[in-house]
Amino acid sequence: MDANGRNTKEELLESIEELYGFKKELIYDPEQCALWAVRFTVNSIRYLGNIPFHGAKPMLAVEGYTAKHYDHETPVEDWDWDKCLRNQNIRIYRITDRMSGDWSDLGVRCNTQEEAKRLIQEMEHPEDYGYDFVDL
Numbered sequence: 001m002d003a004n005g006r007n008t009k010e011e012l013l014e015s016i017e018e019l020y021g022f023k024k025e026l027i028y029d030p031e032q033c034a035l036w037a038v039r040f041t042v043n044s045i046r047y048l049g050n051i052p053f054h055g056a057k058p059m060l061a062v063e064g065y066t067a068k069h070y071d072h073e074t075p076v077e078d079w080d081w082d083k084c085l086r087n088q089n090i091r092i093y094r095i096t097d098r099m100s101g102d103w104s105d106l107g108v109r110c111n112t113q114e115e116a117k118r119l120i121q122e123m124e125h126p127e128d129y130g131y132d133f134v135d136l
Contacts, residue, residue: 006032015051016040019058039063044075070113071133088133090116095128103130 007015012030015038016022022042030040036051049060069081076085092108106129110116116131123129 012038012040016049019051020047020049020060044077085133088135090131091134092116092119092129092131095130109134 009030012032013024013027016027016030017024022040026042028041030038032051033039033048037048038051039046039048041047046063047060048063049058051058068078069076069085071085090110090113092106092110093103094106096102096104108119110119110131113131120126120129120131
């Protein structure tokens with residue numbers, strides 16, 4: 001413990017590894033934010049957990065994401081973005097039959113997901129459209 005009664009970074013890492021099962025090498029930015037609470041990041045997911053006391057069970061909640069890149073609102077790691085999604089066009093398609101999963105390519109290409117979302121929202125029935133990454 002430090003002079004303020006808080007756990008050191010190494011103590012936090014050990015507690016997180018022991019309580020939640022994350023390897024110390026994967027844990028970033030651990031911080032003790034209250035007497036019995038801890039925040040940390042693993043794989044671009046920000047967690048908030050409690051350090052149990054007096055026999056209480058440890059609890060863990062997802063607080064948010066720190067990823068710089070997203071694929072359909074899902075956080076994507078930098079290495080996956082660089083390997084699979086960077087420099088790919090985005091096509092807009094129309095869903096023709098939801099039950100069978102049929103769709104038709106509109107031939108419209110975008111450079112960013114934001115641009116694709118904006119174009120879809122401008123369509124008459126935006127719920128009938130979607131987008132996907134395609135090779136150049």
